[in-house]
Amino acid sequence: MQLLKLTRWPFAGATLKQKPLLAATDLCVKCGLCLPECPTYQITLNENESPRGRISLIQGWASGDLKASSSLHRHIDNCLLCRSCESVCPAQVPYSKIIDEFRSLAGKGPQRAATKVTMLASRAILVNKEISRFASRFAAFARSSRLLAAISQKSHLARQLTTFLSDFQPHTRRKTFYPAPSTKKGCVGLFTGCTGELFDTETIEASIRLLGRLGFDVWLPPEQSCCGALDLHAGDTKKAGMLAAANVRAFDRPRLDWIVTLATGCGAMLKEYPAYFPQTEQLASKTVDICQLAREVIEDRQMALQPLNKTILLHAPCSLNNVLKTADAQKALVSSIPGATIETLDQVRCCGAAGSYMIEHPEMASALRDNILKIARATRPEYLLTPNIGCALHIKAGLKQIDMAIEVIHPIVLFERQLTSGRTI
Numbered sequence: 001m002q003l004l005k006l007t008r009w010p011f012a013g014a015t016l017k018q019k020p021l022l023a024a025t026d027l028c029v030k031c032g033l034c035l036p037e038c039p040t041y042q043i044t045l046n047e048n049e050s051p052r053g054r055i056s057l058i059q060g061w062a063s064g065d066l067k068a069s070s071s072l073h074r075h076i077d078n079c080l081l082c083r084s085c086e087s088v089c090p091a092q093v094p095y096s097k098i099i100d101e102f103r104s105l106a107g108k109g110p111q112r113a114a115t116k117v118t119m120l121a122s123r124a125i126l127v128n129k130e131i132s133r134f135a136s137r138f139a140a141f142a143r144s145s146r147l148l149a150a151i152s153q154k155s156h157l158a159r160q161l162t163t164f165l166s167d168f169q170p171h172t173r174r175k176t177f178y179p180a181p182s183t184k185k186g187c188v189g190l191f192t193g194c195t196g197e198l199f200d201t202e203t204i205e206a207s208i209r210l211l212g213r214l215g216f217d218v219w220l221p222p223e224q225s226c227c228g229a230l231d232l233h234a235g236d237t238k239k240a241g242m243l244a245a246a247n248v249r250a251f252d253r254p255r256l257d258w259i260v261t262l263a264t265g266c267g268a269m270l271k272e273y274p275a276y277f278p279q280t281e282q283l284a285s286k287t288v289d290i291c292q293l294a295r296e297v298i299e300d301r302q303m304a305l306q307p308l309n310k311t312i313l314l315h316a317p318c319s320l321n322n323v324l325k326t327a328d329a330q331k332a333l334v335s336s337i338p339g340a341t342i343e344t345l346d347q348v349r350c351c352g353a354a355g356s357y358m359i360e361h362p363e364m365a366s367a368l369r370d371n372i373l374k375i376a377r378a379t380r381p382e383y384l385l386t387p388n389i390g391c392a393l394h395i396k397a398g399l400k401q402i403d404m405a406i407e408v409i410h411p412i413v414l415f416e417r418q419l420t421s422g423r424t425i
C-alpha cells in the first residue's frame with residue numbers, strides 16, 4: 001500500500017463530494033483493534049484486506065493521493081460488509097457508511113462477465129415480480145429437464161447458482177389481510193422481502209400463523225418492494241432510495257403497531273433507512289424482527305410447546321449480531337423448546353453469504369462457510385436454524401456439496417411447528 005502523507009493540509013486534494021468521506025475516514029486512529037474480528041483479514045493476513053487497510057485506501061483516494069486502480073477496488077470489493085469491525089471500534093468509525101459512500105462515488109471494480117450477467121439477472125428477478133414469476137417457472141422446467149445438473153458441472157459459480165435455482169419456489173398468491181383468529185392484540189405489517197418470496201415461503205406462512213396465534217392481525221401490503229440493501233451496498237444509493245420510498249408508502253398506515261421483518265438482512269436495512277434516506281424514521285421505528293417480537297409477546301403469556309429431543313445448530317447472522325443486536329431474543333426463543341440441545345455458531349465470524357457476495361466472490365464465500373460445515377460435521381445436528389435467507393441458501397448449498405442432510409430453516413418455522421394447540425399454561 002502506498003504510504004499516506006503524514007503532514008497534509010486537511011482535505012487538500014479532495015473534491016467537494018469527497019470531503020465528508022475523507023472526514024469519516026480520518027476518525028480511524030489506526031489502533032488495529034478491529035483486525036482480529038475481520039473475516040477477510042483472518043483468512044488472508046493481508047493488511048489491505050483489513051478494516052484499517054481499507055479505510056487507509058479510501059482515505060488515500062479521497063484525499064487525492066491514490067488513484068482508483070483495479071487493485072484498490074479489489075480490496076474494497078472483497079469486504080463482506082459484515083460490520084464486525086464496527087462493533088469493536090473504540091472510535092466508532094462509521095465503516096459501512098464509508099464503504100457505501102466510496103462505492104457510490106467511485107463505483108465497484110471490474111467484474112468477470114459471468115458474474116456481471118448473474119448479478120444483473122438476480123437483481124431483475126428480485127425486484128421485478130413479473131420476471132420473478134418467469135424465473136420460477138424456468139427453474140421448475142430446468143429441474144425437471146436435468147438442465148441444472150448439466151450446468152452445475154461448468155464452474156464454481158455455476159454450481160452455486162444451480163443449487164439456488166433448485167431452491168426456487170413456485171409463485172404463491174397470498175391474501176393481503178389475515179385477521180387474528182382469537183383475541184386481538186394489535187395489527188402488524190409483514191415485510192416478506194424479495195428473496196423470501198422466492199426461496200422461503202415456509203417462513204412467510206409460519207410467521208402469518210404464529211402472529212395470528214399471538215393475537216395480531218397481519219397485513220401484507222402488495223406494493224412493498226425489495227429493502228434496497230443490495231443496491232445500496234453496490235453504490236446505487238438512488239435506486240435504494242426509491243425502494244425505501246416505495247416501502248414507506250406501502251406501510252404508511254397509522255393503525256400498524258409494528259412492521260415485522262423475517263430476514264435479519266432486510267430488518268437491518270429498514271432499521272437503518274434514516275441514516276441514508278429522509279422521511280423514513282416512522283417506518284424504521286416500527287420495524288421489529290419476528291424473533292424479537294415473538295419472544296417479547298410469549299414472555300408475557302407462556303405458550304405450550306411440544307418437546308423436541310434433537311440437536312439444533314443456531315446461527316446468528318452478522319446483520320443480527322452487528323446491526324439489530326437482538327441475538328439473545330432469538331436464542332431465548334429457540335431455547336424455550338423443551339428437550340432441544342442448542343449448539344451455537346458464535347465462534348464463526350461470517351458465513352460468507354453477505355448478500356450478493358457469495359455470487360461475486362464464490363471462493364472467499366466458500367472458505368468462510370467451511371468453518372460452519374466443520375462444526376456441522378462435528379455436532380451432527382438435525383436442524384440448522386438461521387434467520388437470514390441469504391445465509392440459509394449459502395449454508396444449504398454447502399451442506400448439499402458435502403452430502404449432509406440437515407434441515408436448514410428459519411427459527412420461527414421450528415418454533416411454530418412446536419407450538420401445540422395454542423393453549424396458554
Ligand code: SF4
Pocket residue numbers: 027028029030031032033034035051052055085088089090091092093
Ligand atoms: S478499530 Fe476503529 S479506529 Fe481502530 S483501526 Fe479499526 S476502524 Fe480504525
Ligand code: SF4
Pocket residue numbers: 037038039040041049050051054078079080081082083084085086095
Ligand atoms: S465489514 Fe467485515 S469484512 Fe469488511 S472490513 Fe469490517 S470486519 Fe472486515
